[in-house]
Every structure is written in C-alpha cells, then in structure tokens.
Amino acid sequence: MNKPTMNEDKYAPLLSPWRVKAKISLIFFVILFFLIYSSEQTGVNFADLIWGLSNMGQIFDKLFPLNFDVLGPAFDRLFETLHMAIIASTFSTLIVIPVSLLAAHNITSNWLVYNTTRLTMNVLRTIPDVVLAVIFVGIFGTGVFGGIVALFIFSLGILAKLISETIESIDMQPVEAMRASGANTIQAIAYGVAPQIMPQFTSFSLYVFEINVRASVVIGLVGAGGIGQLLMNQFSFNNYGAVMTIIIVIFAVVILIEYISGKIREAIL
Secondary structure (H helix, E strand, O other): OOOOOOOOOOOOHHHOHHHHHHHHHHHHHHHHHHHHHHHHHHOOOHHHHHHHHOOHHHHHHHHOOOOHHHHHHHHHHHHHHHHHHHHHHHHHHHHHHHHHHHOOOOOOOOHHHHHHHHHHHHHHHHOOHHHHHHHHHHHHOOOHHHHHHHHHHHHHHHHHHHHHHHHHOOOOHHHHHHHHOOOOHHHHHHHHHHHHHHHHHHHHHHHHHHHHHHHHHHHHHHOOOOHHHHHHHHHHOOOHHHHHHHHHHHHHHHHHHHHHHHHHHHHHO
16 A cells, blocks of 8 residues: 655644754653752752762761761661551552552442542552651551551552552453453452452552651651651751761661562562
C-alpha cells in the first residue's frame, strides 16, 4: 500500500519538523520562565549555594571522628524502628484489601461507597507522615505507639491508591464469567481478582515497608520513638560524632532492606 503524500495526509502538518521544534522550544522557554520566576520569588541565590558548600569542611570536622559508644543504643532503637515499620505495614496491608476493593470502580457499583472511600483515602494521603506523627504523639504521648498509628495511616493511603488502580486495570472477563456461572462476590474476588493482582500487591507491600522504615526515622524526630528519636537527642546535645554514627547505621540498614526487597520483587514479578 502506497503511503499518502504530504498533501493527502491530514496529520502531516502536525508532524512537520518546524512544528515539533516550535513546540519543544515553547515548552523549554515556559519552563525556563517559571524556573527564573520561582527563583526570584523564593530568593534563591546560587552564590549563597557555593558559599554554603565551602563550609562543608567545618561540618565534617564536627562529624568526625565517629562515636562508637552510641552503637549499642543505636541498634536497640533501630530494632524498635524496624518493629514499628513491620507492625504498621502488616496492618495496613490487611486493612487495604477491603478498602482498595471499595475504591475500585469496576468492583464497587455503589457510587456513594466508591466516592466516599476514594475521598477518604485521598485525604489521608495528603497528610504528611510528620504531621500525622505530631497529631498522634499529642494524642497518645511520646513513644512508639503514636508512631505506629501514624505510619499505619500514612501507608494505608499510599497502598489504597496503588492497589485500587491495579484492580481497576485487571481483565474483568474472568470475574464476569464466574458471576454468570453462579459464584458469589467473595468467590469472584478470590478466584477472579486476587490471582491477577497478587504479584503487584506483594511488590507494593514491600515498597511500602521500605517507605515506612525511612519514615519511622523521620517521625522519631518529633518524639514518635525509634532511632530517629535517639538521633534527635544526640543532635540536641551537639554530639555530632554520635549523630554521624547513627546516620551511617541508618544508611546501611536502609540499603540492605532495599536490596533484599528488590530481590524479592524480581523473583515475584
């Protein structure tokens, strides 16, 4: 079949080189304009950035040598942090199963239930983990319990979005065939929906666990327990050698967890 000529092809003007270059140039200058405008509004000064980098030597002088006396308390608080992440991730993974089904339009036919669930999860997801930690530390007091509740709410919002969108993208023919043959809703979900989303469900659960490990360090800075609280205490006493030691421990553990979970996701997917 012969290709249409430039005059016959109605899409040819849209694909002409000069039109493509003009669009790319326009997008580039629009982005550049907003970059310059935002820099002026926020007072960004690259000279200050270069001057600040010159002070890195002074910071390193304070961070070294390392203080290995803090390793014992650091590992104790690190295990506390991991326990917080495990508990929050486990409960959010369990609760998200019915929540994500209610938030998927191809499973939930009730308009009110679908939109209410979606709106609730969107609201939870917009609240930063640190703000949640401040709220629940204020309710339950300082310690790990407030941190666990904050991580649970935080990870539930993330998981609900990821898994509900995965459910909405599945092939509905097996589900419809099961319903036509007399299967109830639970059976249709168990044998028609679950097998299609199980690899992604496992992968997202591991991903949220990684996020919770890092987030538990951050929320510890506001009194929610874990190694983050120890880090804040050492920083408040200007014990910078201990601070650097704790940072290295956190870095090594996070890298190890990401490596292990990455290998597990590769094996599943």
